[in-house]
């Protein structure tokens with residue numbers, strides 16, 4: 001009865017002082033909201049990104065003329081860099097001793113794929129690949145086959161499509177069909193396994209063709225640079241492979257010892273790490289400000305409780321006269337302040353979950369199909385615990401004040 | 415004297431008001447035995463409420479000794495005093511002092527909550543007490559849905575629900591009209607007749623006439639302590 005009664009009183013006192021209590025509850029709500037929403041959103045994105053970066057292959061690294069994630073603004077520095085030509089790639093491949101898992105590819109965007117009457121969106125990525133591509137990038141097929149070594153080197157007009165292009169084939173059977181890419185006809189030999197996407201970019205909206213064909217028909221004169229993916233055999237050999245690749249690249253590009261690398265080389269882990277650092281920073285900032293809001297709200301709660309103790313002085317006197325021990329009075333007011341905190345916290349949890357779920361939904365429909373909402377369990381549990389602790393922490397003084405009231409004086413209080 | 419419920423000796427109570435000292439009680443000694451019916455009278459400010467609060471273990475004396483059922487109250491902690499108030503004393507106030515948000519039943523249950531009685535026993539005993547004061551049909555009403563007399567009946571039910579050694583009432587009819595006051599007094603008479611010990615404070619001779627013994631205070635001293643010559647022992 002005491003617990004239930006205290007909860008009812010807490011809810012009552014919120015209703016009785018709408019403005020004052022809604023401001024206090026709101027600030028608790030905002031604090032919890034920041035914690036839940038930031039964890040929910042970053043958790044969802046992080047899970048997707050790290051699983052996809054991991055898909056790119058463990059222990060692998062990527063050599064490119066310019067970085068793929070560019071946080072800086074030194075475009076000038078990158079623009080003057082020489083291309084990484086297929087010759088350089090071949091040279092690297094021949095000289096590398098620590099690993100043989102080296103794949104050369106090149107990507108261009110903005111292609112329209114046609115098949116019979118059907119036509120795709122004009123935003124398909126076309127990727128020229130060699131025969132090592134699947135092995136190095138840990139990509140697999142859900143249907144059909146990879147290119148044979150012969151197809152890849154000689155350059156037959158064969159293609160492997162991503163799942164986004166399946167609607168081009170109304171009968172659902174793409175294998176053996178012909179697709180047209182800018183006047184060139186290709187025979188579909190395989191379908192990539194569905195991957196979802198890294199933020200903003202579907203990984204399935206693409207077509208793979210042999211690199212030789214790609215270079216022949218689809219490279220722009222100003223961008224003939226290829227990307228080189230290298231995979232170390234083991235985790236332990238990553239560093240050695242990395243160093244060897246850097247050394248050979250420098251030699252191939254005639255760099256003097258004092259000159260900087262004129263190419264980018266990134267470990268997949270480093271790319272994942274960059275993203276993780278970014279989301280970690282968001283979470284840390286959100287949690288710190290959320291906790292700050294909670295502490296500020298705690299002071300509001302304390303004020304509310306002190307007012308409540310004052311308003312109910314007589315009631316406290318009656319309870320003491322009837323034999324309530326200090327412990328009972330303390331407990332009653334603590335339950336009340338925890339209830340207040342949980343009321344505010346519940347709105348924050350609901351708002352935070354709704355927001356991160358909404359963001360997940362938007363990202364999923366606009367850019368990343370297959371994005372799953374990751375329920376931020378830890379943040380929710382943490383918020384409930386934090387609200388309880390704040391309720392207890394900031395309710396302690398008012399509760400102590402109530403319990404220490406002199407019964408006679410409390411009964412006389414008007 | 416070992417069967418006395420209350421035994422106070424040379425009790426004094428001094429309130430500090432700034433640099434002024436108010437001697438609410440100067441030197442009061444008295445004993446109260448089982449099943450006594452006492453009216454405490456005296457002019458305003460003579461110390462009646464102070465003495466009642468002291469007897470009810472709501473307050474402790476500045477000097478003197480107070481033995482309640484042989485135990486010295488002066489040495490007790492807050493929680494020990496709370497337990498005595500809960501188990502041994504039933505308090506009835508002039509202003510009823512019911513919890514406004516609670517029903518009659520919940521108000522009467524309150525002392526049982528604090529004594530740790532199980533829920534089912536609580537409501538059974540509270541219903542019995544309300545039946546005894548004639549409010550069996552009002553148990554779910556809140557105080558603001560009850561008349562003054564009915565509120566005081568709830569308060570009396572609350573005072574007797576723990577079966578205390580003694581019932582203390584500070585001007586229990588002070589806020590009631592005289593007809594309702596008489597009804598309430600009939601209730602106290604009934605409690606006394608069934609074996610309870612009752613002490614009540616009053617200004618009215620007519621009310622005091624119900625008691626067996628009348629103690630008059632003046633300026634913090636006992637002016638007189640006599641059996642009530644008008645007391646007819648009915649039955």
Ligand SMILES: Nc1ncnc2c1ncn2[C@@H]1O[C@H](COP(=O)(O)OP(=O)(O)OP(=O)(O)O)[C@@H](O)[C@H]1O
Pocket residue numbers: 429430431436437438456457458459460461462463464465
């Ligand atoms: N908390 C207090 N602080 C200071 N003085 C007090 C306090 N309580 C009572 N007094 C003083 O003690 C004296 C006795 O007060 P008490 O309330 O016992 O009188 P009373 O006999 O009950 O009077 P009434 O008939 O008006 O209720 C009064 O002079 C009063 O002013």
Ligand SMILES: [Mg+2]
Pocket residue numbers: 462463464
């Ligand atoms: Mg008085």
